[in-house]
Amino acid sequence: MLESSTSIEIRNVYKIFGPHPERYIEAVRDGGMCKGDLLEKHNHVLGLKNVSLDIEAGHIQVIMGLSGSGKSTLIRHINRLIEPTAGEVIVEGTDVRALKPKALRNFRRASTAMVFQKFALLPHRTVIGNVVFGLEIRGVSRAEQLEEAHHWINRVGLAGFEDKYPSQLSGGMQQRVGLARALSNDAPILLMDEAFSALDPLIRVDMQAILLDLQEEVRKTIVFITHDLDEALRIGDRVAIMQDGELVQQGKPEDIVLSPATPYVEDFVRQVNRGRVVKVGALARSVSGPPAALRISGSLPLADAALRLVEARLSFADVTDANGAVVGRVGLEDVVRTLARSAGEEGALAGMASEEPPARLVG
C-alpha cells in the first residue's frame, strides 16, 4: 500500500527572499501583492507563490520552467536547503520544517540524496572518494562504503575510473560520479537539480537513458528539475511547469502536450514532436463491436502507431495496456490529426534522414 502512496507533499509554500520576509508574507498571501510590487516597493524577491504539489513515491516528477521561475528554489525546500517563508513540506511523513538541526542532518543523510547542475564534486578526492562521501557522512563502515561505491560506480559505467580525479574526467563522466554518489546513499528520494543541463546534447540523452534504466531497478522518488521540455517529457512520469514562482500546470507529459493550460505552456509545447511524445494510448476511445484486425500497445508513440496502421493498410486498431488487454480503439484519422497539429515534424524528418548511412560514399 505504501508503495504507491504520496512521498512528498508540498502545501501552499511561499518563499520570499530578503532580510524581512515575515513582514510581507501576509500582504502576498492574503493581500494579493504581486512579485513586481514586492520588489519595487519593499526590495524583497518573491521566489515561490502558493506552490502545492504531491509527488508520488517511486515515480519521476519533473519540475520545469525557465530560469528564475523558482524551480531550483522549490527543490531545495524538499531537503530544506532553503527554508519556506510559509507553507508545509511533508516528506515521507516527516514535517521537514519542524526538524531541529540534528534531526535535519539525519533526515538529509537517510531520506534524500542530491545531484547538482555543476556536479559539486570534491576536487581533491578521486572518483571512489567522492562516491563514498555520503556514506562517510553517515558513519557507515569503510568496507561497506567501498562495496556500495564500487557497485554504483560499475552501475553508472565508470568501472576502471575509480582512482581518477574529477578534473581528469569529462562533464558527462563527472555527472555520473555525482549520480553514483547520490545513489550509493540509498535514500528513497533523489533530488536532481538541472543535473544534465550542463552537458552536451548527446551526452545528455545518454545520461537520461542511464537514469531511466537505473530507475527501473531502484524505483526511487525522483524530483528532476530542468528547463528543457524535451528532457521533461522524455523522463517524467509527471511534469509540473513553473512560471514566476507559481505552478501553472501539472500532469502527465501527454496531458501537458495535448492540452496546455496557459499561453506560456503552449509556447513551450509548440516545438514538441508529438509523434514521439504522445503515446497512442492517450487517443484510445472505448468502442463496442468485433475486435480490430490489428492490436498495438498503448505505450507506442503516435508516429510509430501511424506507421503500423499505414503498413497494415488499416484505418483503425485496438489499443492494449501493459498486460495486453484491449482498452480501446484508435483511428488513423485521429492519429494523423493529432500529429498534424505538431510543428516539430520537419525536425523529426531531418533527424531520420541523417540516420541513413551515406552508402554511395562507402567503398
Next chain:
Amino acid sequence: MMSFDGFPVMDADTLTALKKAIDGGFRAFTREFGATVEDFFLPLRTFLIFVERLLVTTPWPLVLLVIVGLVYLASRSWRLVAGAAAALLVIGYFGMWEDTMRTLAMIVVATLISVAIGIPLGILMAWSGRARAVMLPVLDVMQTMPSFVYLIPVVMLLGIGKVPGLIAVVIYAAPPIIRLTNLGIRLVDADVLEAADAFGASTWQKLRKVQLPLALPNIMAGINQTIMAALSMVVVASMIGVQGLGQPVLKAIANQYFTLGVFNGFAIVGIAIIFDRTSQAFGRRLQKHREAEHA
C-alpha cells in the same frame, strides 16, 4: 582667532602624567604578575630548549641526514635534496653550524606555535563575520607595529631571553597563516559546501572533509609565509638574547665586521631557501589533483 601655525597639543603636564600613569600601571602589573606570566610560558621555554639541545648536541652528520631526509620526504626532489645538503655543508664548513641549529630550533618552534594558534583563529574568522571584524585590525597591528615597540612590554614582563624572543617572532609570524586560513576557507566553492549540506554533513564534517582540504593550498602558502616572516625576525630576536645566527650579525653591525655579517646573512638566506622550496614543493604535492590533466 585660531592659529594654524602649530598643532593644538595636549597640555604638556597632562601628557606627562598620562604616560607616567600608564607606565606605572604596567610596572605594577609586571611586579604583581610577572612571575605568573613567566610560569605560564615555562612549558614553551622547556620545549624550545629541548629542540635546541637536540639539534646542537646530536652529531652533525645525523642532523644533516635527518634534515635532508625530511626535505626529500616533503618534496621528492633530488635536486632540492642536493641543494639543501650543499648549503648545510658550506654553513658547517664556515663555522656556523651551531648558530644555524639554534636559529633552526627557534624557527621550527615559532612556526609550530604560529600554526597551532593561527589555523584555529583563521577558521574562526572564516566562520564568524564578527570574529573577522575584530581580528583584522589586530592582525594589521601585529604586522605593521615596529617589533621593538612590543618588545618593550614583553621584556618588562619576561626579561631578556629565549621566550620573549619567541613571542616577538610569533607575533610577527602568525598573521600570514591566520589570514590565509581565513581566505582559503572563504574561497571554498559554495556549490561544494551546499552538496555537503545536502548530504547532511555536520559543521565539523564540513570543516574536516571539505573546507580544510580545499583551503589547503592557501593554508600551505600561509605556512610558507609564516616561516619566512619568522626568519626575518631572527636578528631582531637576537637583540633580546636569542642565540643563533642573529647575534653574529648584531656584532658585525656594531663593529663593522663586513664579512662576518655577510656570512651569517647568507646562512639565514640559505635556510630560508631550503624552507621555502621544501614547503612549496610539499604544498604542490598535496594537491596533485590540480595538476592532473584532462584525460
